[in-house]
Amino acid sequence: MKLLTCILKQNDCYHTKRTIQPKGVMVHSTGANNPNLKRYVQPLDGDADCAALLAQLGVNNNKNDWNRPGLDVCVHGFIGKLADGSIASVQTLPWSWRGWHAGTGTSGKSANNTHISFEICEDGLTDPDYFRLVYREAVELTACLCRQYGLDPLADGVVICHSEGHRRGIASGHADVEHWFPKQGTSMDDFRADVAAELAARPEPEPEPAPEPKPEPEEDDDMKYYKTLEDVPEYYRSTVEKLVESGVLKGTAENVLNVSEDFCRTMTVLDRLGKLV
Template structure:
């Protein structure tokens, strides 16, 4: 088990910093088809970049709700399941809501973590998250002297009168024949075995504010950088492109500990990619630059097109899922908010910056404005 520490210092819960004495643990699952920690956790060097900025390191005025838990479990870089701790354990979280008797947020106060759900059909991912959650609870029980019987699900918290009416994580676990009783039994077994999770692997001490970046290529033409980045993503590596010295540089990760960069470089080399470790960064590929850029084909879209205007081609009346568009959509100029599935799908919106969406469309159905 590996624990990433990435405190959500901009979250209102972190700022309130209401102190707590731990009495138990509440186990949640997110209820959304997104297994990636970067959706919720602001730690780009370790979990990847959230291009929308809608992680939980934001105030309620940005998030649209007041919510925070202590940790998340899900995919970090390269589909490694890890724990990301976003709130100190001595601060009350805002995770379980309230019930008829009170709330496990405050009195009695419980440590709470979310497991990032996927489509709830992937057994391999489920088992990986489940096992890490068991190890994490063993670690927390030892660290805070928590009785295993004080580990509950959100669903159980509601039944006990200390949480809002939710069904997680039972709604996910029952697909694979697991229950909270099974989970508590596994934690007890881990405690009885003297599980090594008492000392989880955590990042080594950062080295003098230096970031070590694993670079796989540098190109004059952005199209070439885009192709390499797409190949890397298809191979399971979370990558990004920066611009420096009139070159588009494809990089995988930015690490405060060189040993972590060395490990990533070794993985890339094993996968057949050339690597170079550098401490030089650059501007995001979407930033203004004097570097030459190949003009994209009319209906080929990449991440560089996010924020640009498009419009439906003549005769297009349906979204990518086959649903019929409202009558005004085909004739309206829309903004690209995300490019998905290797450029085949665009998530579009009538607004350029607000977090509202019109729908998903086939890239082949759209034309630039």
């Protein structure tokens, strides 16, 4: 799967900024013979990645893409052809925002409130090569969304197409994708099974094991300490004694000095040099 992002910020749907808790994915197809993503998806002039996106998508000179006000439709993504003819997905709304893709069904309810949606750009519906590629892309995108939102693609009503949504009373009366998939020898049942297989083939990565607690850094100090005057070796003791007696070195009440060997050696040298009185 190749996934680009080009959010349709000029679409009125984007401005509602309503969110949903995704309970499923609704698969649509565009109903028009134009497999090019640029027909529907264009960045805005001010977008930071505008030039890069235009290079990938191609330029829609008809200015009839969906990144403009005045439309009553908006989906979360499109699958179709990039400018170089390869197939990609483009995310066009944040996944958990409420899209305008399903209309209202006979129950009075709408999958807009529950389902993430994407459109597969239709070609003439007879090319098996194009179909195989966009079908595969749709399987992978749907698996990715199921994983992200903890959805079971085989559970009832989770992964459905627009026409299935219509039969369930939660979408307007459209034929997509059942006017196309069967022509290519497949069905939404196959699609759901393929999404489940895709999820099973790429099991969720094991959570990273908690890092082993690092051992405390070794004290870079094998310095010897002498707790009391009695512990100080004889060759330093007279010097240390002198320091204690003169009151320069004060231990605790229990005569604990905790002097280091370095200290003792330094003081002894000074003592021998006559620097200590």
